[in-house]
Amino acid sequence: MTRKQRRLTIIGCSLAVLGIAAALVLNALRGSIVFFSTPSMVAQQHIAPGTRFRLGGLVQPGSLVRGKNLAVKFEVADGTAKLPVTYKGILPDLFREGQGVVAEGSIDSSGVFRADTVLAKHDEKYMPKEVADELKKTGHWKTDYSDYGGKSGGAVASEANAQAGQGATR
Structure with missing residues (x-):
């Protein structure tokens, strides 16, 4: 050779x-690779107990129950399904019923999502693009985008991030 x-x-x-x-x-x-799963996706995928993933959706109004030692229970819904969530710790300042949330953790054997991290949306108009798209598919999330020139919250955030990287302030 x-x-x-x-x-x-x-x-x-x-x-x-x-x-x-x-x-x-x-x-x-x-x-x-998926950033988070909605409650409907969790039901369809039959995720095994103990498997870590991110859960995204809206905090169901009337479901928030605060317990002792910073324990919290609430439900995350996407319009077609809902999943009970428990969390122990300090919630973000922007966490509210009816608002978007992404929680990291796993499902236990009883079907309750045990979160170890809870993330809330950053302002009253913003909705993560994936959550908004999923809620739009089911017809349960509507908003007036006139403040953003007809763009979704995700597109506005992307533009703001791009401008911030170029030194512009918003």
Whole structure:
């Protein structure tokens, strides 16, 4: 085997190994790429107890119950399904009933989502694009975008972030 053939063989084998490794990593991450799951998606996917994921939706009005030692119970809904959530800790200042929320944690064997992190939306007009799209599909979320020139909250946030990166203030 000549020197050139040996070099091409090594390069070809290296590319094949790299391709296989990339395929395995992407296959392993396929279920984790979604930023969050809605209660409807959780019901459809039959997520096993103990599996960590993010849950997103609206805090169901009238479902917030505060307990002792910063324990909180509430329901997250997406219009077609709802999921009970428990959390122990300080809630974000913007956390309210009827507002968007993303919680990180896992489902226990009784079907209750046990959150260890709760994130709330950043202002009264903003809704994460994925949550808004999911609620629009079900017809349960409507808003007037006239303040934003007809753009969704996610598009407005993206524009603001892009302008902030260019030194503009908003």
